[in-house]
Amino acid sequence: MIREDKFLISRKSFAIDLDTVTGSQAGGIDHVTFSGQANAVWYRRQNGVTRACIGTLKLWSHYLPQRLNLDDPRDILAADLDGRYGGDCDGRWDGERYWGAQKPEVIEQHLELLRPMLANYPAIPAGYDGWWRF
Structure with missing residues (x-):
């Protein structure tokens, strides 16, 4: 991820959420x-309407050149992971x-999270680290 x-x-x-x-x-x-996986929030726009979303990201790779430090979430996220399916939206x-x-x-x-998130678009909610993309 980048x-x-x-x-x-x-x-x-x-x-x-690291x-x-x-x-x-x-x-x-x-x-x-x-x-692996991680809890995440994101914004998406459809038909001109911006939406705040909450859900889970599936994190995976079939080929990494070396082992990841599983105790360091940033090391995991910085790996060349596949996210072609995006997040699984729960709300x-x-x-x-x-x-x-x-x-x-x-x-x-x-x-409680999504209302202020949308009102403060494109701010990152407290407790989350961003912006990460595949």
């Missing part, structure tokens, strides 16, 4: 495979409508 200081919605960047970056790796003679807020969870307590948790 970390950028400037946010551009066209780059499909993510702000990541405390949630996890994964495992297996090594062969000439390469290492990695599979989304467009300023008018919420889409996502069905449990009221989860909806409240999501909106």
